[in-house]
Amino acid sequence: DVKVTQSSRYLVKRTGEKVFLECVQDMDHENMFWYRQDPGLGLRLIYFSYDVKMKEKGDIPEGYSVSREKKERFSLILESASTNQTSMYLCASSFKGLSSYEQYFGPGTRLTVT
Amino acid sequence: AQKVTQAQTEISVVEKEDVTLDCVYETRDTTYYLFWYKQPPSGELVFLIRRNSFDEQNEISGRYSWNFQKSTSSFNFTITASQVVDSAVYFCALSTRTGTASKLTFGTGTRLQVTL
Numbered sequence: 059d060v061k062v063t064q065s066s067r068y069l070v071k072r073t074g075e076k077v078f079l080e081c082v083q084d085m086d087h088e089n090m091f092w093y094r095q096d097p098g099l100g101l102r103l104i105y106f107s108y109d110v111k112m113k114e115k116g117d118i119p120e121g122y123s124v125s126r127e128k129k130e131r132f133s134l135i136l137e138s139a140s141t142n143q144t145s146m147y148l149c150a151s152s153f154k155g156l157s158s159y160e161q162y163f164g165p166g167t168r169l170t171v172t
Numbered sequence: 173a174q175k176v177t178q179a180q181t182e183i184s185v186v187e188k189e190d191v192t193l194d195c196v197y198e199t200r201d202t203t204y205y206l207f208w209y210k211q212p213p214s215g216e217l218v219f220l221i222r223r224n225s226f227d228e229q230n231e232i233s234g235r236y237s238w239n240f241q242k243s244t245s246s247f248n249f250t251i252t253a254s255q256v257v258d259s260a261v262y263f264c265a266l267s268t269r270t271g272t273a274s275k276l277t278f279g280t281g282t283r284l285q286v287t288l
Contacts, residue, residue, distance in 0.1 A: 100263065
């Protein structure tokens with residue numbers, strides 16, 4: 059069974075704080091993704107990584123950075139949290155290849171920035 | 173640019189009714205993949221199905237069935253004899269290969285409420 063875990067289910071941070079969201083997968087997937095989910099907007103891709111130390115911007119990267127030092131771990135960093143970053147954050151992973159493989163998701167982290 | 177439209181924001185049905193969730197997509201690519209995911213109240217997205225653009229055969233899995241029609245750019249999802257456990261938000265997604273990885277474009281989701 060594929061398992062994607064995220065470090066926290068709920069997080070409350072203050073404006074201006076640096077925030078780290080951690081994601082770990084145990085299926086040796088090459089690709090990892092960070093999304094945010096907001097009502098009425100669906101899921102939007104923030105960043106993804108297709109290999110260790112490799113990353114690419116998604117559709118809404120502003121205000122975020124990522125780190126992938128090990129294959130199984132992908133971190134999302136909010137350098138200076140703002141209230142408009144209050145959201146549900148979802149991590150996912152998938153195999154890499156010429157085909158398009160399904161992504162497996164973690165349980166999500168609901169972040170509130172006050 | 174890729175786009176997925178799920179026009180139904182919320183649907184309510186009574187248990188045992190059949191329900192169809194609509195999904196319309198836009199892409200200029202000839203090779204693409206379509207997905208359906210279920211997000212129950214617990215929050216974790218669960219993969220349901222993947223279909224590639226060259227395979228227009230409909231698929232049935234238990235009470236679930238999917239109708240893929242390239243002519244109308246639609247990939248609709250039907251639940252037969254709905255149950256309370258089917259209550260969830262359902263997302264349709266489109267993937268095309270862009271450079272280094274295949275990325276998903278999600279629709280905004282349809283919330284399905286099944287009541288007794």
